[in-house]
Amino acid sequence: xxxxxxxxxxxxxxxxxxxxxxxxxxxxxxxxxxxxxxxxxxxxxxxxxxxxxxxxxxxxxxxxxxxxxxxxxxxxxxxxxxxxxxxxxxxxxxxxxxxx
Amino acid sequence: xxxxxxxxxxxxxxxxxxxxxxxxxxxxxxxxxxxxxxxxxxxxxxxxxxxxxxxxxxxxxxxxxxxxxxxxxxxxxxxxxxxxxxxxxxxxxxxxxxxxxxxxxxxxxxxxxxxxxxxxxxxxxxxxxxxxxxxxxxxxxxxxxxxxxxxxxxxxxxxxxxxxxxxxxxxxxxxxxxx
Amino acid sequence: xxxxxxxxxxxxxxxxxxxxxxxxxxxxxxxxxxxxxxxxxxxxxxxxxxxxxxxxxxxxxxxxxxxxxxxxxxxxxxxxxxxxxxxxxxxxxxxxxxxxxxxxxxxxxxxxxxxxxxxxxxxxxxxxxxxxxxxxxxxxxxxxxxxxxxxxxxxxxxxxxxxxxxxxxxxxxxxxxxxxxxxxxxxxxxxxxxxxxxxxxxxxxxxxxxxxxxxxxxxxxxxxxxxxxxxxxxxxxxxxxxxxxxxxxxxxxxxxxxxxxxxxxxxxxxxxxxxxxxxxxxxxxxxxxxxxxxxxxxxxxxxxxxxxxxxxxxxxxxxxxxxxxxxxxxxxxxxxxxxxxxxxxxxxxxxxxxxxxxxxxxxxxxxxxxxxxxxxxxxxxxxxxxxxxxxxxxxxxxxxxxxxxxxxxxxxxxxxxxxxxxxxxxxxxxxxxxxxxxxxxxxxxxxxxxxxxxxxxxxxxxxxxxxxxxxxxxxxxxxxxxxxxxxxxxxxxxxxxxxxxxxxxxxxxxxxxxxxxxxxxxxxxxxxxxxxxxxxxxxxxxxxxxxxxxxxxxxxxxxxxxxxxxxxxxxxxxxxxxxxxxxxxxxxxxxxxxxxxxxxxxxxxxxxxxxxxxxxxxxxxxxxxxxx
Numbered sequence: 081x082x083x084x085x086x087x088x089x090x091x092x093x094x095x096x097x098x099x100x101x102x103x104x105x106x107x108x109x110x111x112x113x114x115x116x117x118x119x120x121x122x123x124x125x126x127x128x129x130x131x132x133x134x135x136x137x138x139x140x141x142x143x144x145x146x147x148x149x150x151x152x153x154x155x156x157x158x159x160x161x162x163x164x165x166x167x168x169x170x171x172x173x174x175x176x177x178x179x180x
Numbered sequence: 181x182x183x184x185x186x187x188x189x190x191x192x193x194x195x196x197x198x199x200x201x202x203x204x205x206x207x208x209x210x211x212x213x214x215x216x217x218x219x220x221x222x223x224x225x226x227x228x229x230x231x232x233x234x235x236x237x238x239x240x241x242x243x244x245x246x247x248x249x250x251x252x253x254x255x256x257x258x259x260x261x262x263x264x265x266x267x268x269x270x271x272x273x274x275x276x277x278x279x280x281x282x283x284x285x286x287x288x289x290x291x292x293x294x295x296x297x298x299x300x301x302x303x304x305x306x307x308x309x310x311x312x313x314x315x316x317x318x319x320x321x322x323x324x325x326x327x328x329x330x331x332x333x334x335x336x337x338x339x340x341x342x343x344x345x346x347x348x349x350x351x352x353x354x355x356x357x358x359x
Numbered sequence: 360x361x362x363x364x365x366x367x368x369x370x371x372x373x374x375x376x377x378x379x380x381x382x383x384x385x386x387x388x389x390x391x392x393x394x395x396x397x398x399x400x401x402x403x404x405x406x407x408x409x410x411x412x413x414x415x416x417x418x419x420x421x422x423x424x425x426x427x428x429x430x431x432x433x434x435x436x437x438x439x440x441x442x443x444x445x446x447x448x449x450x451x452x453x454x455x456x457x458x459x460x461x462x463x464x465x466x467x468x469x470x471x472x473x474x475x476x477x478x479x480x481x482x483x484x485x486x487x488x489x490x491x492x493x494x495x496x497x498x499x500x501x502x503x504x505x506x507x508x509x510x511x512x513x514x515x516x517x518x519x520x521x522x523x524x525x526x527x528x529x530x531x532x533x534x535x536x537x538x539x540x541x542x543x544x545x546x547x548x549x550x551x552x553x554x555x556x557x558x559x560x561x562x563x564x565x566x567x568x569x570x571x572x573x574x575x576x577x578x579x580x581x582x583x584x585x586x587x588x589x590x591x592x593x594x595x596x597x598x599x600x601x602x603x604x605x606x607x608x609x610x611x612x613x614x615x616x617x618x619x620x621x622x623x624x625x626x627x628x629x630x631x632x633x634x635x636x637x638x639x640x641x642x643x644x645x646x647x648x649x650x651x652x653x654x655x656x657x658x659x660x661x662x663x664x665x666x667x668x669x670x671x672x673x674x675x676x677x678x679x680x681x682x683x684x685x686x687x688x689x690x691x692x693x694x695x696x697x698x699x700x701x702x703x704x705x706x707x708x709x710x711x712x713x714x715x716x717x718x719x720x721x722x723x724x725x726x727x728x729x730x731x732x733x734x735x736x737x738x739x740x741x742x743x744x745x746x747x748x749x750x751x752x753x754x755x756x757x758x759x760x761x762x763x764x765x766x767x768x769x770x771x772x773x774x775x776x777x778x779x780x781x782x783x784x785x786x787x788x789x790x791x792x793x794x795x796x797x798x799x800x801x802x803x804x805x806x807x808x809x810x811x812x813x814x815x816x817x818x819x820x821x822x823x824x825x826x827x828x829x830x831x832x833x834x835x836x837x838x839x840x841x842x843x844x845x846x847x848x849x850x851x852x853x854x855x856x857x858x859x860x861x862x863x864x865x866x867x868x869x870x871x872x873x874x875x876x877x878x879x880x881x882x883x884x885x886x887x888x889x890x891x892x893x894x895x896x897x898x899x900x901x902x903x904x905x906x907x908x909x910x911x912x913x914x915x916x917x918x919x920x921x922x923x924x925x926x927x928x929x930x931x932x933x934x935x936x937x938x939x940x941x942x943x944x945x946x947x948x949x950x951x952x953x954x955x956x957x958x959x960x961x962x963x964x965x966x967x968x969x970x971x972x973x974x975x976x977x978x979x980x981x982x983x984x985x986x987x
Binding site: 100110131 | 191194201202205206209214218224228231237248251252253256259260263273275288295296319324334335337338341342348
């Protein structure tokens with residue numbers, strides 16, 4: 081097994097672990113962090129493919145992902161804070177207002 | 181000889197970092213307290229940064245640590261500390277633990293097989309075209325200048341959204357205070 | 360010029376219809392309505408007279424005038440064209456002439472009616488359509504006029520529509536007419552398909568040349584006759600005419616005596632080119648005609664409403680006209696149309712005068728003794744009665760005798776049987792008409808007291824018209840119409856062997872007329888005791904006749920009720936409610952149930968949604984392997 085396969089396998093595992101975490105964990109903040117984990121898995125796979133070619137397009141994409149992730153977390157946290165203020169709990173099971 | 185030793189060291193370190201990142205990620209799922217989960221995530225990210233460095237894309241490793249760990253995760257830790265004081269320990273897992281695990285296995289299998297099949301049989305140069313930050317930045321600001329500009333627009337949108345969120349929260353506060 | 364003749368009454372309809380009714384806000388008074396409503400038809404009449412002299416000057420070559428090209432379909436074009444020859448001249452003169460005088464009569468009759476303007480508008484509308492009918496060159500224009508007079512008839516029968524019975528009578532007339540029109544349309548389709556044109560002169564000449572081998576003339580003949588049956592109230596579509604008496608009396612006179620009901624006769628006479636080659640159709644026409652004449656006459660004997668007697672009398676006389684057509688004597692039938700127009704209009708208007716004098720009473724059992732009190736009405740009514748009974752030398756005698764003669768002796772289907780039934784009908788006609796005269800005017804008064812107190816003669820606008828029509832009924836027979844029409848509508852050849860019977864049959868006709876008069880005088884002359892005695896002796900027959908042979912009830916049971924059942928049960932309950940509504944409601948219910956099932960997916964749990972994302976990714980990947 082060479083490096084590429086190894087790294088891609090790791091990327092797949094990270095992504096899947098992140099998605100599992102979103103499904104399985106109850107705490108809202110932990111769910112957010114698992115989403116970050118998913119993004120990291122994606123970045124790893126991008127970097128792996130990027131540095132196989134001579135162009136820089138992969139790196140540019142990685143950079144963009146950084147920016148988006150930052151902006152996303154900058155906004156997701158305040159939204160979560162507002163929600164938490166409403167519900168007074170970090171347990172996601174309480175957030176079922178959109179039921180039905 | 182040093183070459184082969186260095187190469188094998190390279191591969192060994194890569195393997196080590198990979199395993200550590202994986203273990204830290206798995207820990208994220210298992211740990212109970214959010215602060216500990218945050219620490220696990222930070223360690224995953226740092227190990228990933230190490231992998232990037234080993235691959236030769238040092239500037240991406242730098243970005244990873246600077247932006248991701250330094251900004252995003254610090255913010256995350258800050259919020260955990262902010263909210264944690266009131267927080268009592270709730271249940272750890274949602275109701276979908278078993279279906280989630282089953283799905284996880286399926287997902288790993290499916291993506292793994294898809295990726296495996298689509299890889300060219302003998303690919304080389306994991307480590308080949310390592311490029312430096314100057315090449316990257318020149319290319320970024322010349323060929324991909326549109327994306328660069330769009331990035332700034334995206335950040336602007338984020339700022340505006342943040343302001344909007346503040347206004348919403350203020351209005352909610354007033355509504356609550358008025359009763 | 361022909362177009363102008365047709366359009367003048369239309370102008371009257373538009374002016375009166377808009378300005379003199381509630382539609383336009385009742386802007387104008389009665390004098391405007393009178394001047395426009397009567398003046399324009401009179402002007403039309405004068406123009407017809409002028410055109411008639413033009414026709415005469417031109418050696419009676421037909422005048423053709425195309426007004427407008429209606430439609431161009433492929434290579435065939437349909438024009439609105441008018442055609443003026445001898446037959447058109449006669450019909451147009453009657454329509455505009457008798458029509459105009461009835462308009463004048465209406466001024467007096469409807470003077471106190473609140474919808475004065477609307478009445479004249481409708482009368483002018485009728486005149487417009489009737490002129491379209493008689494002056495049209497193609498069957499299409501004729502059909503437009505045909506339908507239009509049906510519309511005008513409906514509007515006028517139900518003129519006092521606040522009374523639901525009147526509205527129902529109008530509806531009945533319209534619906535029964537439509538049934539006949541189905542046959543008419545089928546006939547038109549056959550003709551168009553065969554000849555590519557609907558121009559009646561072209562079709563007639565085509566049959567003359569020999570198209571009878573291509574198109575079955577009898578088929579066309581019978582189809583067109585079905586239409587005529589509806590319009591001219593022959594069996595089995597005669598049921599609307601007695602009910603049509605619900606309309607004002609001028610309407611009954613104009614439409615249901617003088618002009619509209621003769622449209623069927625005109626149609627057959629105009630298409631004589633077809634019927635000359637259709638012996639089967641002609642036989643059917645003759646038999647239906649004489650049967651209708653006989654049956655209507657039997658019903659008329661026992662009617663007690665003055666207008667109903669005249670209505671059944673009209674049906675009977677129309678039957679005699681069809682008898683004439685059926686034996687090939689087209690000109691004679693038209694002759695009878697003309698004389699009938701004179702005396703029947705006079706009779707109806709006279710009845711109107713009586714009703715007007717009695718303040719609305721129509722039951723002849725409550726009349727009597729009016730002879731001295733409304734003399735002008737009495738004398739004009741008496742002259743017209745004598746005319747219809749066939750007393751020489753009045754008009755009816757000439758035309759009826761010609762019909763009887765040709766029914767007996769024509770080589771195109773005349774037979775002693777036809778003559779016998781027709782002669783019997785003539786006897787009954789004389790009988791019931793003189794019965795009507797006696798019961799209405801003679802003897803002791805049987806009127807209610809307060810009605811009797813107000814009996815008065817009608818104004819000059821009404822009595823003047825009565826006198827004019829009575830005069831025409833008297834001298835109209837001397838116009839020798841059949842010979843005038845002979846170049847166009849040849850009289851049928853008479854069986855040589857029977858020629859010597861012409862004079863005896865003539866004498867017999869006169870005897871029949873006077874016999875009817877005598878019988879009526881005997882039964883009704885000296886009070887009602889003899890009549891009542893007869894009624895008691897033939898009580899069953901009397902009930903049968905009074906109920907008009909219960910044909911309306913038969914139609915109701917055979918046709919009306921099954922149709923209502925079909926509409927209610929099959930179409931409404933099954934078709935509309937179960938099928939259509941059920942399908943729509945079912946689809947909606949299906950949608951609702953589907954949504955009810957799907958909404959269970961939305962548990963509000965984000966974990967579940969994320970799990971769905973995972974399953975979706977796995978599914979998509981697995982699906983992509985199909986093409987791996």
